[in-house]
Amino acid sequence: xxxxxxxxxxxxxxxxxxxxxxxxxxxxxxxxxxxxxxxxxxxxxxxxxxxxxxxxxxxxxxxxxxxxxxxxxxxxxxxxxxxxxxxxxxxxxxxxxxxxxxxxxxxxxx
Numbered sequence: 579x580x581x582x583x584x585x586x587x588x589x590x591x592x593x594x595x596x597x598x599x600x601x602x603x604x605x606x607x608x609x610x611x612x613x614x615x616x617x618x619x620x621x622x623x624x625x626x627x628x629x630x631x632x633x634x635x636x637x638x639x640x641x642x643x644x645x646x647x648x649x650x651x652x653x654x655x656x657x658x659x660x661x662x663x664x665x666x667x668x669x670x671x672x673x674x675x676x677x678x679x680x681x682x683x684x685x686x687x688x
Contacts, residue, residue: 579592579593580592580593581593582596582606582608584596584608584609584610584613585608585609586609586610586613586617587610587612587613589610591610593606595610595611595612596608596609596610596611597611597614631644632644632645633645
């Protein structure tokens with residue numbers, strides 16, 4: 579019988595105690611079903627008690643200094659999340675416009 583070590587509890591268990599991917603049945607996850615179930619239960623408990631930390635309503639939220647500070651901090655770090663094409667290419671921050679310019683320049687050369 580095939581066995582595998584769980585990365586959470588570090589015990590060697592039969593492969594049947596590990597979940598496998600639906601699209602690739604030969605691949606088994608590194609966490610056993612028991613540890614995965616315990617993690618999901620912890621996540622559910624955390625999610626049940628989570629509350630929105632800002633006042634409700636768009637008008638009151640936009641006047642809240644804490645919300646604006648947190649939003650600006652998030653947007654400074656990650657962008658506004660709206661423009662899908664902006665981001666990182668080859669480890670450098672570039673805009674989609676920069677990529678389009680390079681593409682057009684390469685097309686002109688060929």
